[in-house]
Amino acid sequence: MSDEKKSFKVKSNEFVFAFDKAELAALDIFQKSPTWYNLIKDHKSINATIVDANIAEKMVTVEVDGESYTVNIKDELDQMLEKMGFGASSTRHVKEIKAPMPGLVLQVSVKEGQEVKEGERILILEAMKMENSITLHTNATIKKIRVINGQAVEKGQVLVELE
Amino acid sequence: MQKILVANRGEIALRIMRTIRRMGIKSVAVYSEADRHARHVLFADEAVCLGPAPSNQSYLNGDKIIAFAKELGVDGIHPGYGFLSENADFAQKVEDAGITFIGPGPEAMRIMGSKLAAKDCVKAYDIPMVPGIQEAITDVQLAKKIAGQVGYPILIKASAGGGGKGMRIVDKEEELEEQMERAISEATSSFGDGSVFIEKYVTSPRHVEIQVLADKFGNTVHLFERECSVQRRHQKVVEESPSSILTPELRKKMGAAAVMVAKSCNYTSTGTVEFLMDDKLNFYFLEMNTRLQVEHPVTEMITGIDLVEEQIKIARGEQLGFTQDDLKINGHALELRVYAEDPLNNFLPSIGTLEKYVRPQGEGVRVDDGYEEGMAIPIYYDPMIAKLATFGRNRTEAIANMLQAIKDYKIEGLSTTLPFGTFVFEHEAFVSGKFDTHFVKNYYTPEKIKEKQKNNAEIAALVALKHYLDSQEILKPVDNKSTSWKRRLAH
Numbered sequence: 001m002s003d004e005k006k007s008f009k010v011k012s013n014e015f016v017f018a019f020d021k022a023e024l025a026a027l028d029i030f031q032k033s034p035t036w037y038n039l040i041k042d043h044k045s046i047n048a049t050i051v052d053a054n055i056a057e058k059m060v061t062v063e064v065d066g067e068s069y070t071v072n073i074k075d076e077l078d079q080m081l082e083k084m085g086f087g088a089s090s091t092r093h094v095k096e097i098k099a100p101m102p103g104l105v106l107q108v109s110v111k112e113g114q115e116v117k118e119g120e121r122i123l124i125l126e127a128m129k130m131e132n133s134i135t136l137h138t139n140a141t142i143k144k145i146r147v148i149n150g151q152a153v154e155k156g157q158v159l160v161e162l163e
Numbered sequence: 164m165q166k167i168l169v170a171n172r173g174e175i176a177l178r179i180m181r182t183i184r185r186m187g188i189k190s191v192a193v194y195s196e197a198d199r200h201a202r203h204v205l206f207a208d209e210a211v212c213l214g215p216a217p218s219n220q221s222y223l224n225g226d227k228i229i230a231f232a233k234e235l236g237v238d239g240i241h242p243g244y245g246f247l248s249e250n251a252d253f254a255q256k257v258e259d260a261g262i263t264f265i266g267p268g269p270e271a272m273r274i275m276g277s278k279l280a281a282k283d284c285v286k287a288y289d290i291p292m293v294p295g296i297q298e299a300i301t302d303v304q305l306a307k308k309i310a311g312q313v314g315y316p317i318l319i320k321a322s323a324g325g326g327g328k329g330m331r332i333v334d335k336e337e338e339l340e341e342q343m344e345r346a347i348s349e350a351t352s353s354f355g356d357g358s359v360f361i362e363k364y365v366t367s368p369r370h371v372e373i374q375v376l377a378d379k380f381g382n383t384v385h386l387f388e389r390e391c392s393v394q395r396r397h398q399k400v401v402e403e404s405p406s407s408i409l410t411p412e413l414r415k416k417m418g419a420a421a422v423m424v425a426k427s428c429n430y431t432s433t434g435t436v437e438f439l440m441d442d443k444l445n446f447y448f449l450e451m452n453t454r455l456q457v458e459h460p461v462t463e464m465i466t467g468i469d470l471v472e473e474q475i476k477i478a479r480g481e482q483l484g485f486t487q488d489d490l491k492i493n494g495h496a497l498e499l500r501v502y503a504e505d506p507l508n509n510f511l512p513s514i515g516t517l518e519k520y521v522r523p524q525g526e527g528v529r530v531d532d533g534y535e536e537g538m539a540i541p542i543y544y545d546p547m548i549a550k551l552a553t554f555g556r557n558r559t560e561a562i563a564n565m566l567q568a569i570k571d572y573k574i575e576g577l578s579t580t581l582p583f584g585t586f587v588f589e590h591e592a593f594v595s596g597k598f599d600t601h602f603v604k605n606y607y608t609p610e611k612i613k614e615k616q617k618n619n620a621e622i623a624a625l626v627a628l629k630h631y632l633d634s635q636e637i638l639k640p641v642d643n644k645s646t647s648w649k650r651r652l653a654h
Contacts, residue, residue: 024625053630
């Protein structure tokens with residue numbers, strides 16, 4: 001059965017799974033206490049804890065192996081609604097270099113309008129006392145520089161725009 | 164000694180102050196504007212603000228620290244690790260101000276603080292050294308010539324360096340210029356000294372270091388080794404004591420060599436002599452760290468000795484209370500450095516707020532940290548959140564305790580090296596003890612952690628779905644009851 005036809009689409013942190021009712025029924029799972037489940041899967045005995053549950057929002061937070069997973073459940077109706085609302089995704093082609101980590105811009109090595117070759121250094125970003133060369137992965141022209149020397153930047157902040 | 168100022172921040176400042184308090188001494192904290200709410204500030208008896216967040220305007224401002232120390236009637240300054248801990252000029256100024264520097268004498272620091280001077284100093288003692296050129300280099304052409312002679316890959320190291328800063332491996336000549344430029348720049352900004360030197364890069368080395376302790380009466384002992392081979396970016400992430408590869412004979416030999424290195428510069432206080440060890444168990448003197456090491460807890464756990472307490476006793480002129488023969492290894496200890504870094508993204512810093520922060524507890528678990536839930540990790544300093552250490556009667560038990568402690572350690576809001584720790588402590592190479600400093604390069608890929616997370620995510624998804632459906636079921640009988648109630652009313 002393809003995933004689209006399955007009854008439930010479940011997002012667990014960044015991972016997405018699809019299950020149908022038969023799969024669920026076949027599970028060897030039991031509830032030891034209101035928040036404690038034990039599951040035997042592939043002969044492994046696994047304990048999981050319900051940290052938080054919002055049944056109306058179909059959102060449950062579960063802890064497995066010491067890590068916490070936020071789970072979003074979508075049933076058949078939700079999936080149908082989602083499909084109907086789909087198709088309006090907009091794609092914009094902006095070429096820009098973003099900061100891979102928060103840090104301080106130590107030195108911008110390029111000028112606006114400059115043609116830069118692959119592998120060339122755009123700027124040096126200092127984070128945690130380590131200097132990191134931010135280099136280019138393709139040939140491009142610098143359209144706009146959005147930061148200055150000594151500026152603190154957040155992760156994902158645009159450093160330069162490319163043409 | 165009545166009052167000690169701790170010239171540091173974070174977990175180490177807090178850890179030092181705990182011992183200070185236990186010894187009935189008052190503590191003074193220093194802090195930057197970014198650290199007003201930090202735990203070391205709250206814990207201390209007195210606290211002074213040094214200035215803005217950047218280290219060079221706060222924690223590295225030695226003159227300001229000394230001025231405050233004098234004003235507050237401080238009689239000892241403990242530098243911790245990093246910052247001013249290996250700055251001989253600072254140690255000298257502290258002594259000149261009539262305050263005791265809790266650490267080695269400035270002269271020993273000066274010698275060992277320069278990797279080049281250190282090699283020169285121990286030369287007379289027949290201690291093996293890594294092949295390389297023992298002089299500072301700034302000229303790239305000269306560097307290329309020397310690297311060519313020693314043979315690639317080579318290692319560029321800052322003479323004043325430590326903690327992997329100002330250190331670069333160069334595989335081929337084309338990379339030398341850029342890498343050297345970065346190493347010099349990093350060394351200048353981190354240590355105020357841009358001199359670098361070049362060494363042959365020993366392939367498959369292990370990093371084994373010996374803890375030494377020396378009083379002012381010429382008594383020097385070693386407190387065995389720490390194995391620190393699991394590293395990323397030349398920085399240690401996992402440490403243990405004892406090492407799984409040292410025989411009692413080798414331990415004795417390395418211990419004696421370390422004691423000799425310490426004696427060569429009339430060393431006092433705690434210090435660490437670092438050795439590289441090749442696959443044939445030959446060891447080479449690397450450098451001596453003239454401070455308390457980050458990873459000192461593992462030594463404390465297997466010897467039962469509080470190294471900070473010993474430092475303070477030595478500083479105030481007491482003799483060591485034990486001899487080499489009194490020291491025994493008891494059990495096994497491991498340490499994992501919990502950094503705010505993303506092991507799934509090349510160990511890049513992952514800064515943010517500790518939205519959830521719950522420490523592991525239990526027998527054989529030690530957490531050295533400086534944070535609480537709700538606190539943010541500042542970008543200005545080292546990204547270390549905590550050191551998680553575990554003890555066991557043997558290595559197997561210590562590893563089992565560590566794996567459980569990692570599970571019990573709840574950190575949300577940013578990525579940490581905790582999942583990487585699980586990867587290491589479960590890995591066959593680590594468990595068997597057959598690993599070197601290339602552990603990460605040889606065995607680690609983010610996909611392995613990712614795969615495990617996906618499996619757990621699926622379990623979580625199934626449990627959540629089951630819980631959700633069962634919770635919905637519970638709502639139904641309520642409806643039934645109301646229906647039957649209505650039915651009864653109708654009758």
